[in-house]
Amino acid sequence: MSSSAYGGDGPADVSAAPAMPSSMTPSGIEIPQVATADMVRNDPGRPGEYPFTRGIFPNGYRGRLWTIRQYSGFGSAEETNQRYRFLLARGQTGLSVALDLPTQCGYDPIDAMARSEVGKVGVSVATLADMETLFDGIDLAGISTSFTINGTAPMIYAMYLAAADKKGVPRESLTGTIQNDILKEYVARGTWIFPVRPSLRLIADCILFSNDATPRFNPISIAGAHVRDAGSTAVEEMGFTLANGLAYVDEMLRRGGDINRFAKRLSFFFYVHMDFFEEICKFRAGRRVWAKLLHDRYGVTDPKALMFRFGVVCGGSSLTAAQPYNNIVRVGIENMAAVFGGAQSIFTCAYDEAYQIPTEFSAETALRTQQVVAYESGISKTVDPLGGSYYVEYLTDQMDHEITKVIGEIETYGGAEKAIEDGYLQSRIARRALERKLQTDAGERVVVGQNYFRREDEGASDFGEVFKLDAKAAGQTIDRFNEVRAARDGAAVAESLHRLSEAALRDDDNLIPYMIDCAHAYVSIGEMVGALKNHWGEFQEPVGL
Amino acid sequence: MSLAGKRILIAKPGLDGHDVGAKVIALALRDAGAEVIYTGLRKAPDFIANVAVEEDVDAVGLSILSGSHLELVAETVRQLRALDGGGIPLFVGGTIPADDQAALKDAGVRGIFTADMKIDDVVAAIDAVLAR
Numbered sequence: 001m002s003s004s005a006y007g008g009d010g011p012a013d014v015s016a017a018p019a020m021p022s023s024m025t026p027s028g029i030e031i032p033q034v035a036t037a038d039m040v041r042n043d044p045g046r047p048g049e050y051p052f053t054r055g056i057f058p059n060g061y062r063g064r065l066w067t068i069r070q071y072s073g074f075g076s077a078e079e080t081n082q083r084y085r086f087l088l089a090r091g092q093t094g095l096s097v098a099l100d101l102p103t104q105c106g107y108d109p110i111d112a113m114a115r116s117e118v119g120k121v122g123v124s125v126a127t128l129a130d131m132e133t134l135f136d137g138i139d140l141a142g143i144s145t146s147f148t149i150n151g152t153a154p155m156i157y158a159m160y161l162a163a164a165d166k167k168g169v170p171r172e173s174l175t176g177t178i179q180n181d182i183l184k185e186y187v188a189r190g191t192w193i194f195p196v197r198p199s200l201r202l203i204a205d206c207i208l209f210s211n212d213a214t215p216r217f218n219p220i221s222i223a224g225a226h227v228r229d230a231g232s233t234a235v236e237e238m239g240f241t242l243a244n245g246l247a248y249v250d251e252m253l254r255r256g257g258d259i260n261r262f263a264k265r266l267s268f269f270f271y272v273h274m275d276f277f278e279e280i281c282k283f284r285a286g287r288r289v290w291a292k293l294l295h296d297r298y299g300v301t302d303p304k305a306l307m308f309r310f311g312v313v314c315g316g317s318s319l320t321a322a323q324p325y326n327n328i329v330r331v332g333i334e335n336m337a338a339v340f341g342g343a344q345s346i347f348t349c350a351y352d353e354a355y356q357i358p359t360e361f362s363a364e365t366a367l368r369t370q371q372v373v374a375y376e377s378g379i380s381k382t383v384d385p386l387g388g389s390y391y392v393e394y395l396t397d398q399m400d401h402e403i404t405k406v407i408g409e410i411e412t413y414g415g416a417e418k419a420i421e422d423g424y425l426q427s428r429i430a431r432r433a434l435e436r437k438l439q440t441d442a443g444e445r446v447v448v449g450q451n452y453f454r455r456e457d458e459g460a461s462d463f464g465e466v467f468k469l470d471a472k473a474a475g476q477t478i479d480r481f482n483e484v485r486a487a488r489d490g491a492a493v494a495e496s497l498h499r500l501s502e503a504a505l506r507d508d509d510n511l512i513p514y515m516i517d518c519a520h521a522y523v524s525i526g527e528m529v530g531a532l533k534n535h536w537g538e539f540q541e542p543v544g545l
Numbered sequence: 546m547s548l549a550g551k552r553i554l555i556a557k558p559g560l561d562g563h564d565v566g567a568k569v570i571a572l573a574l575r576d577a578g579a580e581v582i583y584t585g586l587r588k589a590p591d592f593i594a595n596v597a598v599e600e601d602v603d604a605v606g607l608s609i610l611s612g613s614h615l616e617l618v619a620e621t622v623r624q625l626r627a628l629d630g631g632g633i634p635l636f637v638g639g640t641i642p643a644d645d646q647a648a649l650k651d652a653g654v655r656g657i658f659t660a661d662m663k664i665d666d667v668v669a670a671i672d673a674v675l676a677r
Contacts, residue, residue, distance in 0.1 A: 101560035101561065101562075104560070107560070113560065113587075116617060117611060120611055121612060185562070189562050189563075190562020190563070190587075230564075231565055231569075321661055355640065355642070356642070433565045434572050434573065441663040450661055543584065545568060
């Protein structure tokens, strides 16, 4: 082709070995040839002790292994229920529900906006009936369930509680997580519905209600993962996420929350990509920065409220469609980084996940990867085995410094809320994503099988088995939705929706109990969202580049 | 590159919120001299076709990573034709399985771009179609 607009033509010979890697981490931190004792500034202390650099528990994974939690969901509630039973029968220890886009954006399956998207990237849950089918035969008190849900998190949480009520499972016994982190949806993931202000109110409603009603449940998982996969560096991932975390803390304080109480139920979620040590140190540093912020700035005294608990996903944009089996190795390395970093729950992507919904075979391989790391490698037998390594402590200190700097930049701008409403963070990430893509194109960043060590004879990607969604699933979901609507008590629907709508006008009222009433009356997700949109409108996305 | 003076609409049809690819391509096309209009997320095909015709663009790029590309592309083509915009070259980027590429080309798509392609190659391919 003609000369490049960016001046780089990439590696001339794709089968050639790359030059020695850069002496910088991907976030731009200098890597010493040899780390020495004099480079370590901070004493890492002991695990289970403030500021928790070495982990939040004194006994690490000896007390309790991380939760093995594979993200899964597609098609109809029946099909997804079958996949859950398959994974649980093979030793998975928690469920993670992938919901389809209409459910995430607040549209019923019959809505024109939902057309062609029902059941595609996750399962459709439009009413309590779908939630009941999804967990048919699964003991809600015996398993922790995580929902990747944000814009409609309060409605899905309400339906989950209603499903537990109907099964006779006490609410206080429920464990699990709703992601419920709207700020990062505006920045990277895109399933926002309402403007920022009412969205923050809904999140505070969830946290305040959950602290009382479901004290073992995490009502928010403040997530950097999507910002990372959208192109940010590891430092920005942690910095943006902690800045969003502070915005939620401030919102909760405005609502009169007790920080020593609600901070115990704040949890976090991140990606693990390929730079092994940077990922490990990101978590060690993040734990320390968060604990110090809460302690120094907010005067938090309860040690449990200072603990930075997090889940991770391994894979994402670090995986390639080319030579997909290489992804199993990548995910294995990332899985180990998560363990050295002290994660509380881990999801390992399947090798074909860059491209399609995993097959049963690829999903099982991803699960087995975690079991090999957990039970064969021995790396979880002692707490923070890398603690005290000159390099790991040096890099943790550097990450701490850089993460703190990013938080400072956002605060100087005016805080996370303003930075998001203006589109400042969005533009920053888009630029970073272009930079990263150009580095890969130019061969400065090595992706084995994609820009180096390619097989020129490789045709279309070979995944072996290809997952095919049941073409009839969407039609069945829509039929079922119509049946549920026809069978429900119209007066109860109208009454509960009216009460929700009225409550939305009172800023000091908590909307979750009204949504649980709606859920019990089989009010749909689209109907609940519609009632609130009437008052609040929709977020206006800044589209400047 | 001779994209100077060209107007290109980059659009996100459907509910898919993955906008990195769309924004990266939009920035790269702008760096290559084009005037780029970005729709933002969650736009219906009829909205996209309307903007394309109203703004008199030289090309439309759709970014789709949700697996709904066949339906969304067909609908966008239909809407463009209904507004006499059937002649505007249409490109698609995202997670597009190899098996679906022929069907998209039959529907009138002039170029299909996936994440493993170099940005320069994507820009050059668009340039080549617009230069014709």
